[in-house]
Amino acid sequence: MDFLRRQKNLREQLVNTRLDALLISHLPNIRYLCGFTGSAGLLLVYETGSVFFTDVRYDTQSRAEVKGAKVIIARKALMNALGERLDARWKKSKKWKIGIEAEHLTVAEQKRLTALVPTGVGVRSTAMLVERARMVKDDDELRLIRSAVQLGATLFDRALAVLKPGIKESEVAAEMEYAARKSGAEEMSFPTIIASGARSALPHGRATEQVIASGGFVVCDFGVILGGYCSDQTRTVWVGRDGEEARSAYQAVREAQAAAIAAVRPGVRVGEVDLAARKVLRKAGLGRRFTHSTGHGVGLEIHESPRVAAGQAEVLKSGMVITIEPGVYFPGKWGVRIEDMVAVNENGCEVLTPTSKDFLAV
């Protein structure tokens, strides 16, 4: 990972935004900039350097992981250690302006920071400075994402091997998660969704103790973290004997998903991608059943920018990685969702998820 280049890019941003430094408190942003993977840290990036603060639990780990930043092991609250450092080094820089990540720093943390900075140093809200850079993945990241998606996809084969009437949703999830661990996944990228019967109409139906019955859809939405990067995939299968209504709803979602994927290319607004899926479902009379947005960015976090949603103006660029996941939901009855991850490239996009999307009844 080229952490130095990432920090250099951020420094250029700081000049543009007239900030002398940025305090990064959001852990995925810290990982992106300096490689630290632990659960407690603060990174200060300024014109001529970077300082990383963590606590004693991460002494050994931070020294091994952190690149491009001086590591300070704080014996007190990290914010206090930062305050001391600012005081010692910049007490004469009366007009220093430090940016904070306003979407992540809490009101209480901001208050503590403001009380700790030397007199005259200003604290300014910023938004998306690091997230904006993270939207476009570099080659190292694309390689890691491909590996995560490939591993993640194998879990669906495992699900199909056990999915049958009489098994619990949680047992299907158990088999998938076990296979993930055995294959080297660090963890699941979010709580595994195995939603059967009427629960398939819940877009966020986490696996429960419910026994899967014949005659309904099962939505399987799952992903792994490998090398720090997330995969995210959904397949929906029918259990038992299927009928025309289920097949035609499935087909409509599949076509909507294909239309959205076909719309993905550099220069296109994400709102247009969303609209491409929505148009197909509207035409099929299912527009009102598509109750969520079409997708989202994926990377170090399972949900990143851009949001691929109605009216969103963010413009796709080569290197962005997003999900395309339209779905239709009939509350109390069933639901269908199909989701792939795609990487935007100069020709349009590459569908990363290798799994078949043919209608499948088990």
Add this chain to the structure above:
Amino acid sequence: MDFLRRQKNLREQLVNTRLDALLISHLPNIRYLCGFTGSAGLLLVYETGSVFFTDVRYDTQSRAEVKGAKVIIARKALMNALGERLDARWKKSKKWKIGIEAEHLTVAEQKRLTALVPTGVGVRSTAMLVERARMVKDDDELRLIRSAVQLGATLFDRALAVLKPGIKESEVAAEMEYAARKSGAEEMSFPTIIASGARSALPHGRATEQVIASGGFVVCDFGVILGGYCSDQTRTVWVGRDGEEARSAYQAVREAQAAAIAAVRPGVRVGEVDLAARKVLRKAGLGRRFTHSTGHGVGLEIHESPRVAAGQAEVLKSGMVITIEPGVYFPGKWGVRIEDMVAVNENGCEVLTPTSKDFLAV
């Protein structure tokens, strides 16, 4: 769960703090107050009622789960839906004061809220209003915590069944997590720590692909979520032929843990509990090797108040549930930690974790 009583207690707090309402944005606090288990919500509790805002993904689920609050399914950002509601209902309450959870609400969310509230309505920071109530568990919660701890403890038996030189740390974690799912756990309460060899000296050594070798400690720190409540337990085992040095360090940690448990009773400051463990390790010449605090509260979250740490003044009350987990760490060599969950009661405390703490070599 007696959600109405919890909300009633909060309303009494609001009167004491001269607030007209509290906006609860921290999801575990929302779950505690009204039962919602999803990932997006805002709860406004005021003198004469409560309103809960979520998005369309949680339509069915929120109507089934939420008690004691009117449910509003927002078609826009939750904060905007809240703003509209405030505007419609309280536009004449010029001097209304709304509390926010300053330790959880972000700077950006506070800014949006402030822009949305009707003119004259004040936004005030609060801290720990719900967390303070959550520190003392009620009988329903103690029952759920006991079940989670019992289930969690069975995973260690599973670990012992597979732990031997040549197996990867991640394979041990895989077996434990698989057993957890099969037993009905909703998820692990944190990433499973299986730290072998020199990695056992990392207090947060998540399971990796490292192959476990003979002649070292393996720290196993793990927990499940069952019924929404977390378990948290650590056992450390020796792999291969053990020596005197390992045994005596283990024995010192065990005695430190016992001393801290013996210090737990209502009316005692948590700092005294920490000191009880620390004194034993100092006497054994290991004081500087005990680099973290002695424990923390556990409940809906894996880390809750109180922090059982040096100098902390919080006073133990009957019904609090905390971990007692001293450890010693020799960087580059090995580490030992022993952790139980205990529930404070009128006689002192009940050790909830049933697993033996005898020195074990496998």
